[in-house]
Amino acid sequence: MTDSPALAPRAPRSRKPDWIRVKAPTSTGFAETRDLMRRLNLATVCEEAACPNIGECWTKKHATVMILGDVCTRACAFCNVKTGMPRKVDPLEPEHTAVAAAELGLEHIVITSVDRDDLPDGGASQFVKVIEALRRNTPRTTIEILTPDFRNKAEAAVEAIVAARPDVYNHNLETVPRLYPTIRPGARYYASLRLLESVKKHDPSIFTKSGIMLGLGEQRLEVHQVMDDMRSADVDFLTMGQYLQPTPRHARVEDFVTPQAFDAYAAIARAKGFLLVASSPLTRSSYHAGEDFERLRANREAKLARVKA
Numbered sequence: 549m550t551d552s553p554a555l556a557p558r559a560p561r562s563r564k565p566d567w568i569r570v571k572a573p574t575s576t577g578f579a580e581t582r583d584l585m586r587r588l589n590l591a592t593v594c595e596e597a598a599c600p601n602i603g604e605c606w607t608k609k610h611a612t613v614m615i616l617g618d619v620c621t622r623a624c625a626f627c628n629v630k631t632g633m634p635r636k637v638d639p640l641e642p643e644h645t646a647v648a649a650a651e652l653g654l655e656h657i658v659i660t661s662v663d664r665d666d667l668p669d670g671g672a673s674q675f676v677k678v679i680e681a682l683r684r685n686t687p688r689t690t691i692e693i694l695t696p697d698f699r700n701k702a703e704a705a706v707e708a709i710v711a712a713r714p715d716v717y718n719h720n721l722e723t724v725p726r727l728y729p730t731i732r733p734g735a736r737y738y739a740s741l742r743l744l745e746s747v748k749k750h751d752p753s754i755f756t757k758s759g760i761m762l763g764l765g766e767q768r769l770e771v772h773q774v775m776d777d778m779r780s781a782d783v784d785f786l787t788m789g790q791y792l793q794p795t796p797r798h799a800r801v802e803d804f805v806t807p808q809a810f811d812a813y814a815a816i817a818r819a820k821g822f823l824l825v826a827s828s829p830l831t832r833s834s835y836h837a838g839e840d841f842e843r844l845r846a847n848r849e850a851k852l853a854r855v856k857a
Contacts, residue, residue, distance in 0.1 A: 564792070564804070565804050567806075567807055567829055568790055568792070568804070568829045568830060581611050581652070584648060584651055584652065585611060585648065588644040588645075588647060588648050589638070589640075589641075589644060590613050590614075590641070590644055590645065590648055591613070591614040591615075591617065591618040592611050592612055592613060592614055610652070610654070610837075610838070611648070611652065612658040612659070612660055612694075612834040612837075613645050613648065613657070613658075613659050613660070613678075614629075614660050614661060614662065615641055615642075615645065615659060615660070615661045615671070615674055615675070615678055616634070616637060616641075616661040616662055616664050616667075616671045616674055617634045617635050617637070617638070617662060617664075618630060618662065619631070619632045619633070619634040619635065619662060620632075620634070620662035620663050621633075621634065621662070621663050621664060621665040621666055622663040622665070622734040622735075623733075623734070624722075624731065624732050624733070624734065624735075625730060625731050625732070625733070625798055625799040626722065626723075626731055626732075626761065626764070626791060626794075626798060626799050627794070627798075628794035628795065628798070629662055633666070634662065634664060634666060637664075637667070637671070637674055641674065641677075641678070642674070642677040642678045642680070642681035643681050643685075645657075645659065645678050645681060645682065646678075646681040646682050646684065646685035646686060647685070649682055649685070649686045649689050650685055650686050654686070654689050654838075655688070655689060655690065655838055656689065656690045656691075656692065656837055656838030656841050657682065657686075657689055657690075657691055657692065658692045658693075658694060658718075658833070658834040658837050659675065659678055659679075659691065659692070659693050659694070660693070660694035660695070660833075660834070661674070661675070661694075661695065661696060662696070663696040663697075663699075663734070664696075665699060665734075668701075669698075669701055669704065669705055669708070670696065670698035670699070670701045670702075670705050671696070671698075672695075672698060672701070672704070672705035672706075672708050672709055673708065675693055675695060675709050675712070676708055676709060676711075676712045679691055679693070679709075679712040679713070679714055680712060690715040690716075690838075690841055691714045691715050691716070692714065692715060692716035692717075692718060692757075692834070692837055692841065693709065693714045693716070693717055693718065694718040694719070694720070694833055694834070695709065695717070695718070695719050696719075697719065697735050697736075697739055697740050697743055698743070699734070699735070699736075699739070702739065702742070702743045702746070703746065706743060706746045706747055706750065707746075707750060710747055710750040710751050710754060711750075713751070713754070714754065715754070715755065715841065716754070716755045716756075716757055716785075716837075716841060716844075717744075717747045717754050717755070717756050717757070718756070718757040718758065718759075718785075718833055719740060719743055719744055719756075719757075719758055720740075720758055720759045720760070720787075720833060721737065721740050721741070721758050721759070721760055721774060721777075721778070722735075722759070722760060722761060723760055723761055723764055723766060724760070724766045724767075724770040724771065724773070724774055725737040725738075725770075725774075726766075726770060727764055727765065727766060730799070731764055731799055741777055741778075741780075741781050742781075744756050744758055744778070744781045744782075744783055745780075745781040745782065748781070748782045752782075755784045755785060755823075755841075755844055755845075755848075756781075756782065756783045756784050756785070757783065757784060757785035757786075757787070757833075758778055758783050758785075758786065758787070759786065759787035759788065759789065759831075759832075759833050760774055760786075760787075760788055761788075761789060761790070761791035762788055762789070762790060762791065762803075762805045762809075762810070762813075763790050763791040763801050763802060763803045763804060763805050764791050764799060764801075764802055765802040765803070771788075771813060772816065775816065775817050775820050775822075776820065778822075779820050779821055779822065783822070784822065784823040784824065784844065784848070785822065785823060785824045785825075785826075785840070785844055786817050786822045786824075786825050786826070786827075787825075787826045787827070787831050787832070787833055787835075788810060788813055788814070788817075788825075788826070788827040788828075788831060789827075789828065789829065789830065789831035789832050789835075790804065790805055790810075790829040790830070804829075805829065807828060807829060810827045810828050810829060810831075811827065813827050814826075814827035823844055823847045823848055823851065824840060824843055824844045824847055826840060
């Protein structure tokens with residue numbers, strides 16, 4: 549368990565501006581998605597991370613499964629997932645994930661996980677088993693994974709997961725390097741960059757994706773530098789969203805970034821060569837992931853066609 553200085557008592561959360569307020573989920577589709585996850589004993593990052601888009605996504609029967617349990621061995625200052633000593637890995641989790649994908653009728657699924665520094669492989673083998681179960685049971689479903697950094701185990705972990713051939717490999721940088729000691733103290737910025745770079749080295753055909761949160765006190769030029777670092781690692785898809793303080797004990801919101809500022813960042817990112825950019829206050833890694841995957845694939849095909857012309 550990593551101690552985090554940001555989990556000391558803090559000031560109350562700032563009032564959210566109108567552009568990031570969402571309605572409470574009440575639909576039948578939401579209840580059905582929730583009941584399915586309970587029946588299959590699956591955790592979701594939608595619930596555990598208190599995602600503001602849960603009402604919209606679950607109403608559409610879209611859920612992001614969080615494997616390896618719901619307890620994380622890290623204590624990042626921005627994250628609402630429980631911290632502590634996790635339980636044993638559930639051997640039924642891969643098949644249950646595939647059943648959920650089938651019952652929800654998912655054309656595209658996002659699989660993420662907690663950090664499991666307690667496991668010899670950081671949990672990489674469970675990602676592989678989930679991918680394999682999905683390929684067996686729902687072969688038409690495209691697969692996007694959002695992995696932790698596999699601290700001190702990344703090389704072997706990435707090699708094993710890439711060999712299982714997910715369609716998209718996502719690993720979020722989360723914030724600018726200067727803020728890592730307080731916001732992401734258990735991780736290292738350049739180790740995360742190397743992880744993303746290694747995915748492409750193992751298999752250039754796999755789309756890579758990464759995201760950052762805005763509103764934590766980062767400066768504009770620092771964000772531009774993160775974009776450049778991602779492009780140097782050949783990241784295809786950048787996501788940017790507003791950080792929202794989950795509880796008063798988490799890192800506070802330093803700034804509510806306007807939709808216009810998100811648009812400006814997106815324009816700069818596109819000019820830097822990303823195949824796709826999603827940038828808005830409510831953007832999250834798996835928000836509209838299926839539609840974004842189709843756009844990502846189409847953008848690559850268009851780029852290759854231009855090169856051949």
